Amino acid sequence: GNLSFLDICYTTSAVPLILDSFLTTRKTIPFSACAVQMFLSFAMGATECVLLGMMAFDHYVAICNPLRYPVVMSKVAYVTMAASCWAAGSAASMVQTPLAMRLPFCGNNIINHFTCEILAVLKLACADISINVISMGVKNVIFLGVPVLFMFISYIFILTTILRIPSAEGRKKAFSTCSAHLTVVVVFYGSILFMHGKPKSKGQLGADKQDLSDKLISRFYGVVTPML
Numbered sequence: 001g002n003l004s005f006l007d008i009c010y011t012t013s014a015v016p017l018i019l020d021s022f023l024t025t026r027k028t029i030p031f032s033a034c035a036v037q038m039f040l041s042f043a044m045g046a047t048e049c050v051l052l053g054m055m056a057f058d059h060y061v062a063i064c065n066p067l068r069y070p071v072v073m074s075k076v077a078y079v080t081m082a083a084s085c086w087a088a089g090s091a092a093s094m095v096q097t098p099l100a101m102r103l104p105f106c107g108n109n110i111i112n113h114f115t116c117e118i119l120a121v122l123k124l125a126c127a128d129i130s131i132n133v134i135s136m137g138v139k140n141v142i143f144l145g146v147p148v149l150f151m152f153i154s155y156i157f158i159l160t161t162i163l164r165i166p167s168a169e170g171r172k173k174a175f176s177t178c179s180a181h182l183t184v185v186v187v188f189y190g191s192i193l194f195m196h197g198k199p200k201s202k203g204q205l206g207a208d209k210q211d212l213s214d215k216l217i218s219r220f221y222g223v224v225t226p227m228l
Contacts, residue, residue, distance in 0.1 A: 002082045003051055003184075006044055007226035013040035014115045014222055021114075031101075034116035039097040042118060045192075045221070046143045047089025052185055053147030054081045059178050060154040064161045092139055099135060103127050113215055115222075119195075120214070148189060155182075184228055191220035 014037060021027055029037070061072050100118050103125040113120035118136075122129050155178070162174045195217045 002085070003048070003055070006048055006051065010041065010044035010048070011223060011226045013037055013044065018114050029116065034111075034121070035097060035101045038100065038116045038118055038121065039093050041115065041222070042096055043089045043093035045089070046092040046139070047085050048188065048225075049143040049147050049192075050085040050088050051082070052181070052188065053150045054085060055181055056151040056154040056185075057081075059181060060158055063158050063174050063177065088143075092143060096132075096135060096139065099132050100125075103129065103132075114218065117214075117218060144189070144193060148193075151185060180228075184225055187228065188221045188225045191217045191225075 017029065017037065058073060058078070061069050065072065096118060100121055103122070104127050105124050106126040107124075109124055111117075111120050111124065122132055158174075158178060162171050165171045165174060195214055
């Protein structure tokens with residue numbers, strides 16, 4: 001339920017404006033609206049990173065410790081876990097968005113992207129962005145590295161438990177419990193890690209190709225994942 005609501009908010013922050021720019025001649029966005037869009041998309045993305053990690057833990061308890069599930073995943077526990085996901089994502093966005101929007105933007109303020117994506121906006125800044133780069137690096141470790149490691153460890157235990165189930169029907173049922181979550185994790189994290197982790201291209205031609213790939217990849221975690 002949290003993931004569904006989060007993805008509705010995620011797509012709503014960007015897709016209507018994207019469609020508007022394609023279907024009309026209006027190609028501009030006010031500075032304040034760009035800041036709001038950046039805050040919402042960043043907050044929703046960071047929240048989803050943590051939430052997917054929490055869901056992996058939920059699957060781990062359900063499959064590896066099914067008899068203890070009602071005790072471990074009590075209402076107090078899962079409400080606290082969900083609330084902490086939203087709080088962490090919002091806090092990250094409250095730090096990153098002001099850091100980006102306080103920068104001076106001079107010259108041609110054309111964002112080479114479908115939305116006010118923070119990396120695309122930072123390219124327009126005519127000032128030192130080293131603080132932004134460092135803070136984004138720390139954010140990537142916390143919201144990408146830690147949840148991925150958490151999910152990897154959870155699924156090692158899950159896979160080990162599933163392989164010990166004697167019946168093929170039991171293994172199939174247990175694995176089907178995780179299939180939807182795994183699909184979203186692969187598409188969501190795969191696209192984000194590819195975009196944020198690949199080396200920067202040198203030269204104008206390489207930079208143009210990289211900008212195009214960034215725009216296309218961003219639609220995977222911004223549109224395809226919520227659709228799934």
